Amino acid sequence: MAKTSIVASEAAHFGAMAGDWWDPNGASAMLHKLNPVRLCYIRDQVDQLWGLDEHSLRPLAGKTALDVGCGAGLLAEPLARLGARVTAIDAAPELIEAAKAHAFGGHLDIDYRSIGVEDLDGQFDLVTALEVIEHVVDPQAFVEALVARLAPGGLLLLSTPNRTGWSKLLTITLAEGLGRIPRGTHDYGKFIDPDQMRGLLAKAGMEVIDVEGIAFSPTRGLHLSEDTRLNYLVSCRRAPPDTSCLSRGSKRLNGLRQFA
Template sequence: MPRNDPRQYDDLAAEWWHPTGTFALLHWLAAARAALVPPAPGPGRILVDAGCGGGLLAPHLRGKGYRHIGVDLRRTGLEQAAPRGVTAVLGDVTALPLAPHSADVVVAGEILEHVTDLPGTVAELCRVLRPGGIVVLDTLNDTGLSRLITVTLGERLGIAPPGLHDPALFVPPRRLVAEFARHGVPLRIRGVRPSLTGLFRWLVLRRPAHGRRIVPVPSTAVLYQGIGRKIRGIEGRAHETGVAHAAG
């Protein structure tokens, strides 16, 4: 199976909610991502989770007041997301089956380093985001250090499943900032990493990590978060709403 093949997620479906399994680090990142999402300012607000996988973001959004819509390519992940309160939509992040300006928040966690059309994906994320809405993301930087830690060492140590990432698709922050700026979404970037105690508990002791598992760091050389707000009036009408689900 080639690197970055989405079918791998079908083979790994049982790992989505295993507390110390292959996707444990994704749970930590989901919690850190959700911490950047503000409470909904009113009823009926929509959060779109692009590339939602098994719905790991869901427990960290409880009480924030959003309708959580998850879009993913793989039915195996959506089948696990739906029972956790996610409105599951089968679809591709490069062609989101959602109406323009339908989302108050768009979240793109650990998905941008997997897409083969970054400009098209960013355009779609911004298309469905209403003016004044917020985008929250995290992804991997395109550096030698990132490739070493994530692929070379990460696959040997069990931090990432073999072949899950194609380092040719890793995303430098400067490029991502430029792509979002084209659509009226200025991004603020900061580096993050897993806590060392969390990694030790997971990789060595095979126990769930506790406390603050993702911490900010000065460097964006490996892993980074981004948050931005879409400039009002940048495109279309601010009051356009609704969700158009794909057929089938």
């Protein structure tokens, strides 16, 4: 496993955006538009996995949550309002300071730390890493570090741009080219398609529960969709133990007993 998932230049790039992170019209405007879509998906997945009341205002009460690559808290704050005891980490100390200040103003108790996930102790019921994996040193090592932080019976959620021409066009050519996203935010060579993501998760001992696309249209804006070409979310849990070897061994033993 890599010693750290953090790319220093990536941390510096996002850290420079700390000043207006909470401005819905600032450098992080696209994340502000994306966040309600992600929250809708998260709420649906936690309700389904844990059999929660979909009408509850605090469905995550009694649960712990870890948000990796939290920025200045766009996702961590809603998770706290949903009742979770939230730990949120980011590689950019400037973002963590902005996150702490914003949470203080909103009277939210969130444990913010500028640290890599590999250096964090403990396990959490819910682990999120949204729009992060395309910015790390080693995606496989990063996934394994996320899984190490996941408590038994827990839920891991990731999102990332798909590796398609459509995603490159909208995310880099248009969004970055027109200044909707700061230039240099994305490297198409680090985009991950759903099949590759499934492979990374399977190798880390995870079972994919659901894959949902995030699509864009002029009339609906960003929205959940079966179309994964632009961006997608993945929900997963630890894979059940493989009992096939035990089963084969049992059948072989029963077969030998017939000749005893």
